[in-house]
Amino acid sequence: MSINEMNSRVENDRILVLERVFDAPRELVFQMFKEPEHLTHWWGPFGWELPVCHIDFRPGGSWHFCMKCMDQNQGEYYGMESWGKVVYKDIIEPEMITYTDYFSDAEGNIDKDMPSTEVTLEFIDLEGKTKLINRAEYVSAEALNSVLDMGMLQGITETWNRLEQHLNETK
Incomplete structure (x- = not known):
């Protein structure tokens, strides 16, 4: 796998695994x-910003955020807001973060009608580069398919492209 390339695969019909190597230290x-x-x-696809980003980064803490489309070229999405809430389960710095990812509203109330995701982020040191593995487990194949149908794979690809840009600017 070369840098800039994201590999994805589905395991057991309900686990989406994404892998990418970043040219930056773990x-x-x-x-x-x-x-x-x-x-x-960098969080969110191209044309989206993060006007709200409240983080309590610890096991049991949460991250409440809003992604907002600021790109007029995205037509019907322009001005749209997408709220999310992450509840951290385990953090082993700088190796791993596990959390539950929810859709939410502006007050941080979890949207029970949308599928939640159990996420494990693994950061693997590759002699100055970092392999990031994102394992996202859904309650069912239908739940996974519903977020894939929403364009989640394109969104995460663009998000990780933005992450790479930010890493290059920060290094």
């Missing part, structure tokens, strides 16, 4: 996921 890549001043630069 500690720096990990830092990008824990600090709002970094997340606001």
Whole structure:
């Protein structure tokens, strides 16, 4: 796998595994996921910003955020807001973060009608580079398919492209 290339595969019909190598040290890549001043630069697909980003980065803590489409070229999505809430389960710095990812509203109330995701992020040191493995487990194959149908794979690809840009600017 070369840098810039994301590999994806589905395991057991309900686990989406994404892998990508970033040309940056593991500690720096990990830092990008824990600090709002970094997340606001790269979280979300191209044309989307993070106007709300409240993080309590600890096991049991949460991250409440809003992604907003600021790109007029995205037509019907322009001005749209997408709220999310992450509840951290385990953090082993700089190796791993596990959390539950929810859709939410502006007050942080979890949307029970949308599928939640159990996520494990693994940061593997590759002699100055970092292999990031994202394992996202859904309650069912239908739940996984519903987020894939929403364009989640394209969204995460663009998000990780933005992460790579921010890493290059930060290094």
